[in-house]
Amino acid sequence: xxxxxxxxxxxxxxxxxxxxxxxxxxxxxxxxxxxxxxxxxxxxxxxxxxxxxxxxxxxxxxxxxxxxxxxxxxxxxxxxxxxxxxxxxxxxxxxxxxxxxxxxxxxxxxxxxx
Amino acid sequence: xxxxxxxxxxxxxxxxxxxxxxxxxxxxxxxxxxxxxxxxxxxxxxxxxxxxxxxxxxxxxxxxxxxxxxxxxxxxxxxxxxxxxxxxxxxxxxxxxxxxxxxxxxxxxxxxxx
Numbered sequence: 001x002x003x004x005x006x007x008x009x010x011x012x013x014x015x016x017x018x019x020x021x022x023x024x025x026x027x028x029x030x031x032x033x034x035x036x037x038x039x040x041x042x043x044x045x046x047x048x049x050x051x052x053x054x055x056x057x058x059x060x061x062x063x064x065x066x067x068x069x070x071x072x073x074x075x076x077x078x079x080x081x082x083x084x085x086x087x088x089x090x091x092x093x094x095x096x097x098x099x100x101x102x103x104x105x106x107x108x109x110x111x112x113x114x
Numbered sequence: 115x116x117x118x119x120x121x122x123x124x125x126x127x128x129x130x131x132x133x134x135x136x137x138x139x140x141x142x143x144x145x146x147x148x149x150x151x152x153x154x155x156x157x158x159x160x161x162x163x164x165x166x167x168x169x170x171x172x173x174x175x176x177x178x179x180x181x182x183x184x185x186x187x188x189x190x191x192x193x194x195x196x197x198x199x200x201x202x203x204x205x206x207x208x209x210x211x212x213x214x215x216x217x218x219x220x221x222x223x224x225x226x227x228x
Contacts, residue, residue, distance in 0.1 A: 004157070035218075040123070042220035043158070043203060058215060090157055096209075103150075103216060105157030 003027075006091050006106035013113050019078040021109050023091030030096060032074035033103070034058075034066060037088040046089075049074055050096075081113045118206050120219025127226050133191040135222045137204035140185065144206040148216070149178065149189050152201045161202070162189070194226045 007022040025032065034046040035058075045058030047066040055066050063085060067075045074093075078085055091106045119138045127133045137147075148163035164171045164178040164187065171178045177190045191198055204219040 033215075040220060042120070043218040045215055045217070048215055056215075059217075092157075102148075102160045102163075103158075105159065107155070107157050 004091055004093050004104050004106040006089075006109045008109050009107065011109060011111045013081050013111065015082060015113060017081050017113075019081050019111065019113075021076040021078075021089055021091075021111070023074045023076070023093075023106060024072050025074075025091075025093035025104070026072065027093065027104070028071065029093035029104070030071075031094045032068065033092040033094075034064075034074065034076045035090040035092065036060065037090055037108070043090065046076065078111075081111075083113050085111065086113045087111060118204060118217050118219045120204050120222060122222060123220070124223045125225070127194045127224065129194065129196060129226055129228050131194050131226075133194045133198070133224055133226070134188060135202055135204070135224070136186065136188045137206075137219050138184075138186045139206050139217075141206070141208070141217075142185075143208040144217075146207045146209045147178070147180065147187050148205050149176075150203045150205060150218075152203065152221075154200075158201075158203055191224075194224075196226045196228050199224055199226050 004025045032049045035043045044060050048056045049068045065077045089109045092103045094103045149161045150158035151161040152158040162173050162176050166182050175192045180187045201221045201223050203221045205216045207216045
């Protein structure tokens with residue numbers, strides 16, 4: 001079974017702290033994604049990576065950065081957390097969508113910024 | 115151009131009834147239309163997907179209907195069961211041109227009453 005593991009299920013941070021959200025996939029997928037999920041707003045793409053060291057901005061990249069040093073690992077970084085970044089963060093991975101079309105999601109990291 | 119509009123936001127159906135969720139898109143470059151199902155505390159998982167070369171795809175009790183000229187697609191759940199209670203997301207993506215970012219609708223929370 002494909003597994004996408006998000007290292008932290010629940011985090012509580014203070015405003016201004018630097019936050020790292022880690023994601024690891026075990027299927028040798030080229031693509032990895034970070035989404036943010038908020039009630040009534042659905043899933044919004046923050047960043048996308050289609051290869052090691054490659055990244056592309058999604059729809060809401062402001063206040064976030066990402067790192068992909070190894071194929072299996074994709075990290076989301078909040079340089080200075082703010083209360084409006086309190087949310088559920090979902091990592092996903094896939095082969096190129098034109099090949100299999102399926103995104104595999106982790107179980108999410110719920111971040112609260114006080 | 116990048117939006118996928120999903121309705122309704124919430125839906126309550128009696129056991130055995132038909133659940134219908136609708137989505138519309140504007141970007142004619144979209145050529146892949148999946149539906150994802152998310153149970154509480156879990157990440158979304160692919161339920162069923164369609165490409166625009168067919169007008170309908172059925173998997174068990176779940177059917178996607180696709181209307182290319184109207185740029186609309188819908189999910190029908192026949193004989194709805196309490197175990198189908200979840201949040202459903204439609205999505206769309208181009209699979210050519212190197213930008214394979216799924217755009218999600220805002221989600222529909224389905225409750226199937228016993």
